[in-house]
Amino acid sequence: QILPRFYHEKVIDHFNNPRNVGSFDKNDPAVGTGLVGAPACGDVMKLQIKVDDTTGEIIDARFKTFGCGSAIASSSVATEWVKGKQMEEVMTIKNTEIAKHLSLPPVKLHCSMLAEDAIKAAVKDYKTKRAKSNVDSEAEP
Ligand code: FES
Ligand code: FES
Numbered sequence: 001q002i003l004p005r006f007y008h009e010k011v012i013d014h015f016n017n018p019r020n021v022g023s024f025d026k027n028d029p030a031v032g033t034g035l036v037g038a039p040a041c042g043d044v045m046k047l048q049i050k051v052d053d054t055t056g057e058i059i060d061a062r063f064k065t066f067g068c069g070s071a072i073a074s075s076s077v078a079t080e081w082v083k084g085k086q087m088e089e090v091m092t093i094k095n096t097e098i099a100k101h102l103s104l105p106p107v108k109l110h111c112s113m114l115a116e117d118a119i120k121a122a123v124k125d126y127k128t129k130r131a132k133s134n135v136d137s138e139a140e141p
Contacts, residue, residue, distance in 0.1 A: 008102055008103035008104070010073070010101065010102050010103065011069060011070060011073040011102050011103070011104070012069075013073075014072065014073035014076040014077060014102070015069040015072050015073050015076075018063075018072055018073075018075075018076040019076045019079055019080050020060075020061050020062050020063060020076065020079035020080070020083075021062065021063060021064065021076075022062045022063075022064070023046070023048065023062055023064060024048045024050055024060075024062055026048070028050075029053075029129060029130070029133055030050050030051055030052075030053060030126075031048055031049070031050055031051075031126070032048065032049045032051060032122040032123055032124070032125040032126025032127070032129070033046065033047075033048050033121075033122055033125050034046070034047045034048070034117070034118040034119060034120065034121030034122030034123075034124070034125060035118070035121065036114055036117040036118045036121055037114075038067070038071075038110055038111070038113070038114050040110055041067070041068070041110070043065070043066060043067030043068060043071050043111070043114065044065070044066045044067065045063065045064075045065045045066075045067060045071060045075050045114045045115065045117075045118045046063060046064045046065070046118070047061065047062075047063045047075055047078060047079065047115070047118035047119060047121075047122050048061065048062045048063070048122060049061050049082060049087075049090075049119075049122045049123065049126060051087065051126050053130075056086055056087055056088075057084065057085070057086055058082045058083060058084065058085055058086070058087065058090065059083070059084075060083060061078075061079035061080075061082050061083055062079065063075040063076065063078070063079050063118070065114075067111065067114070068108075068111060070102070070104050070108040070111035070112070071111040071114055071115075073102050074095075074098050074099075074102065074104075074111050074112040074114065074115035075114070075115050075118065077098050077101055077102060077115070078093070078098060078115040078116075078118065078119055081093060081098075082119060087123045087126070087127075090119050090123065091119075091120060091123060093116060093119055094116060095109065095112040095113040095115060095116035096109075096112070098112040098115050098116065099112040
């Protein structure tokens, strides 16, 4: 049991029952991987999205976080929020919204920042991979 006195119950819920924990194959062309770290504390978050190529919709998400309870809760919320959304839409998710949702105290803001950064990195990775595979396939005879 983590310190309930310092954490809002939503944090504890996401910490004890994190949603969408796990990994996708990062070489899958439909998968975008965001791997980010917080220099301040050394915590690391990996967030992956699975994208429907034709619609651009994020159909699934996974995370693995080596970090504090707030970082785990933030990544869990982030995976919940990105599912079913367009990539453009999730680029506008702000860490402050995640922090507010979880009632994170100011000292834990950087934990939610990891989640915002990880979402952006995952979308960027997906787009980079896709652009590359388009170039590759155009290069084929
Ligand atoms: Fe989990 Fe809102 S409490 S997404
Ligand atoms: Fe660094 Fe939470 S204390 S991510």
